[in-house]
Amino acid sequence: MNKHPDPPWALRDLAGILFPQRCPVCDEPLAFGPRYHAPLSAIPDPYFHPDCFKKLKILACAAKGPGPILSSSEHVWSFEKLLSLLHYNEAARFSVARFKYHGRQDFSIPYGRLMARYLGDAIRDLKGDALVPVPIHRSRLCSRGYNQAALLAWELERHLGIPCREDLVMRIKHTDAQKELGRRERLLNMKDAFRLRRMPRELERIIIVDDIFTTGSTAESLSRVLKEGGASHIFVVTLCLAGAGE
Ligand SMILES: [Zn+2]
Incomplete structure (x- = not known):
């Protein structure tokens, strides 16, 4: 039967x-x-x-598994690898806007699942000690009510068993209007945006989690802070990658 x-x-x-x-x-x-x-x-x-x-356009590198997708020699990053799930196309743009700005925090569940499904093996291969969502400023947290990057990271913890640590870093600088800025200006704008609160010694390999990777200035700024705090290997995992996967 x-x-x-x-x-x-x-x-x-x-x-x-x-x-x-x-x-x-x-x-x-x-x-x-x-x-x-x-x-x-x-x-x-x-x-x-x-x-x-x-x-939705799942990026080829996500569908095929691990692989560095940052190859431009013009950029020198302090993190070692970027893994992104989706091309930031029109559908993703609409969806992420609802997720971030219109209270659709429950979208973290389907997107956390998708990231675990397509990037799970690659993320496990990074052997990260912790997932660190990109923090948002306290005032933004108050007005929005949640941090979408943290919600994604908690879902990844649920699926992959890697602990999510929201307590390591805080955002101390408001960084509005990033959209309007070029890469160089964004990097300058993000300088000193984060402050390390604690870095337990056992956390050597950190996986930063964010919703969108655009110019990389946010991830880079956070990565530098984590490295200065003693982490030896930093990786970045995002839901979307802007300007790729055509
Ligand atoms: Zn639908």
């Missing part, structure tokens, strides 16, 4: 009766059903409308 087990329901799924889970790409409700415990490899992914999922 080939009996399928009953779908594993989680409280989160049942809460979907009152607060329907929304598809991260179109921000419209998904059909009610169990998804929280769905295997990472589930096809179609229960957190997306199938047609919406097709609008």
Whole structure:
């Protein structure tokens, strides 16, 4: 007898009766059903409308596994490797804006799953001692209510078992209007943006987690602070990579 087990329901799924889970790409409700415990490899992914999922462009380097995707010799980074899941195309742009600025913090669940699914092996290969989400300034945390990078990092901890440490670094500088600046200006703007709070000796290999990698100025600034604090190897994992994967 080939009996399928009953779908594993989680409280989160049942809460979907009152607060329907929304598809991260179109921000419209998904059909009610169990998804929280769905295997990472589930096809179609229960957190997306199938047609919406097709609008996301998973980067080839993510689909194929590990590999440095920063090759430009013009940039000298203090971190060793960047792993990004999605090309920052129109669909991703809309979705990340909802995730960051419109209270869709629950998008961290489907995106955390996707990162674990496509980048999980590559992230494990980094042998990181901790995931460190890029912190946001306290005043922004108060107005937004959450840090989307931290939510992604917590999801990665849940799937991959690498501890998320939000307590190591704080953001001490407001950095508005980064979008308008060029790379050099961004780097200057990000200088002294972070301050180390603590760095336990056993944390040697740190994986920075962020939503978007654009010019790298944020990751670079945080990476330098962590290295000055004693970390020996820094890696960067992001949901999106701007300007790549065409
Ligand atoms: Zn959709």
